[in-house]
Amino acid sequence: MNRLVIVANRVPNPGERGATAGGLAVALKDALAKREALWFGWSGQIAEATAADPVETRIGRITYATLDLGREDHRRYYLGFSNGSLWPTLHYRLGLAVFAREDHAGYRAVNAAFAAALAPMLRPDDTIWAHDFHLFPVGAALRALGCRQRIGFFLHVPFPPAGLFCALPRAAELLTDLAAYDVIGVQTEDDAVNLRAALAGVGQEEAAARVHAFPIGIEAEAFTTLAEKAIGKRETERFRQSLVDRALIIGVDRLDYTKGLPQRFCGYGQLLARFKTHRSKVTYLQVAPVSRGDVAQYRALRRELDEWVGRINGQHAEPDWAPLRYMTRAVARPVLAGFMRMARVGLVTPLRDGMNLVAKEYVAAQDPEDPGVLVLSRFAGAVAQLPGALLVNPLDPDEIAEALDQALTMKPAERKARWEECIVSVRRDGARAWCREFLSRLEGANDA
Numbered sequence: 001m002n003r004l005v006i007v008a009n010r011v012p013n014p015g016e017r018g019a020t021a022g023g024l025a026v027a028l029k030d031a032l033a034k035r036e037a038l039w040f041g042w043s044g045q046i047a048e049a050t051a052a053d054p055v056e057t058r059i060g061r062i063t064y065a066t067l068d069l070g071r072e073d074h075r076r077y078y079l080g081f082s083n084g085s086l087w088p089t090l091h092y093r094l095g096l097a098v099f100a101r102e103d104h105a106g107y108r109a110v111n112a113a114f115a116a117a118l119a120p121m122l123r124p125d126d127t128i129w130a131h132d133f134h135l136f137p138v139g140a141a142l143r144a145l146g147c148r149q150r151i152g153f154f155l156h157v158p159f160p161p162a163g164l165f166c167a168l169p170r171a172a173e174l175l176t177d178l179a180a181y182d183v184i185g186v187q188t189e190d191d192a193v194n195l196r197a198a199l200a201g202v203g204q205e206e207a208a209a210r211v212h213a214f215p216i217g218i219e220a221e222a223f224t225t226l227a228e229k230a231i232g233k234r235e236t237e238r239f240r241q242s243l244v245d246r247a248l249i250i251g252v253d254r255l256d257y258t259k260g261l262p263q264r265f266c267g268y269g270q271l272l273a274r275f276k277t278h279r280s281k282v283t284y285l286q287v288a289p290v291s292r293g294d295v296a297q298y299r300a301l302r303r304e305l306d307e308w309v310g311r312i313n314g315q316h317a318e319p320d321w322a323p324l325r326y327m328t329r330a331v332a333r334p335v336l337a338g339f340m341r342m343a344r345v346g347l348v349t350p351l352r353d354g355m356n357l358v359a360k361e362y363v364a365a366q367d368p369e370d371p372g373v374l375v376l377s378r379f380a381g382a383v384a385q386l387p388g389a390l391l392v393n394p395l396d397p398d399e400i401a402e403a404l405d406q407a408l409t410m411k412p413a414e415r416k417a418r419w420e421e422c423i424v425s426v427r428r429d430g431a432r433a434w435c436r437e438f439l440s441r442l443e444g445a446n447d448a
């Protein structure tokens with residue numbers, strides 16, 4: 001079998017395995033186990049200048065090839081254009097997007113540097129798969145260097161309506177870059193419709209025909225096992241005892257403005273204010289590890305959330321009850337799986353999300369005999385696979401409060417029926433299926 005080349009902003013640390021590995025590494029595990037592979041990208045390290053030659057580490061049949069990024073390149077490509085311009089725009093938040101020509105130039109320069117370092121390592125029959133918004137131009141940069149291999153691209157985040165995307169300066173150039181790919185994957189049919197329209201708008205009808213939706217999933221069985229094993233362990237039981245029989249609501253997100261956390265906290269406050277029977281009977285644990293702490297908007301969000309937590313606990317707490325527990329540290333995955341299994345409600349209300357794997361993890365973690373209820377934003381890509389969830393508009397705190405009340409008072413038979421509607425596709429549309437379907441589309445592409 002020919003070699004698979006993965007190109008991504010971050011390359012997993014070769015030492016990372018199983019539960020500690022990043023989401024993409026888990027999703028690709030099967031594909032990488034079956035064939036020789038090269039994983040190329042940023043090392044995560046910052047140096048004086050961007051390295052020209054990758055550092056290679058070989059583990060089994062996988063070669064990891066990484067480049068350190070220069071300080072300026074990191075600032076412009078990663079913090080500036082990727083996180084400051086593209087991330088908010090792709091999540092429909094044009095008002096938060098900043099644009100600077102030097103950032104845009106840095107983004108293109110790093111993509112060109114990636115292509116220049118990767119091209120000499122390629123074999124004529126490699127299959128190349130580039131990932132996410134950091135790397136829109138890498139395929140075109142490889143083509144410019146004469147690469148004729150099959151190259152696919154997958155966008156893990158949403159793609160907004162064309163008019164919104166095209167308000168970003170130089171958007172047309174990014175769309176033209178996409179035409180270099182043989183297959184362009186997105187998470188949902190809505191994203192596919194938006195991206196095709198955007199491509200058609202810049203005269204790339206042929207590229208538009210190569211856009212397909214491939215919803216990403218989780219390794220459901222492995223996550224269920226993690227959750228089952230966590231029950232009875234010391235950390236899980238200590239937490240259970242601290243709840244003294246109160247129903248648990250759980251939220252798990254990176255601390256990001258796309259996740260709708262202020263509105264969610266406000267919604268929980270509304271629950272306590274409007275549905276008084278839940279007072280002293282419920283505990284909401286929000287785990288939100290700080291991410292991108294070096295970007296200004298993320299620091300501002302953190303302050304805003306600190307205020308919300310103080311306000312809600314200050315207003316509603318009793319001497320023996322704090323309604324909201326909030327942690328900005330990461331929690332180990334096995335512990336988190338156990339907490340999810342204990343929670344009567346999984347609260348997942350992003351304002352916009354490419355997929356949202358936490359929603360699927362919550363479903364996979366449940367006890368089939370006594371499952372909890374998922375309260376889910378209608379703007380998460382995962383909606384299509386989770387028909388049993390209670391859907392909310394994440395911008396409407398009253399709707400969140402009403403859904404929480406409905407979930408907390410739901411009879412066991414309805415909880416079970418709703419969970420069964422969700423678990424079927426969480427199991428079926430797993431990470432492996434996602435990978436297999438993308439690659440079979442890509443590898444069939446040039447043979448057609």
Ligand code: ADP
Binds near residue numbers: 253330
């Ligand atoms: P995003 O990719 O935007 O962070 P997803 O929900 O798609 O959102 O994926 C997040 C992944 O990170 C999930 O696998 C989730 O379990 C994990 N994760 C999120 N928050 C935490 C946390 N506080 N501790 C440990 N893992 C977390």
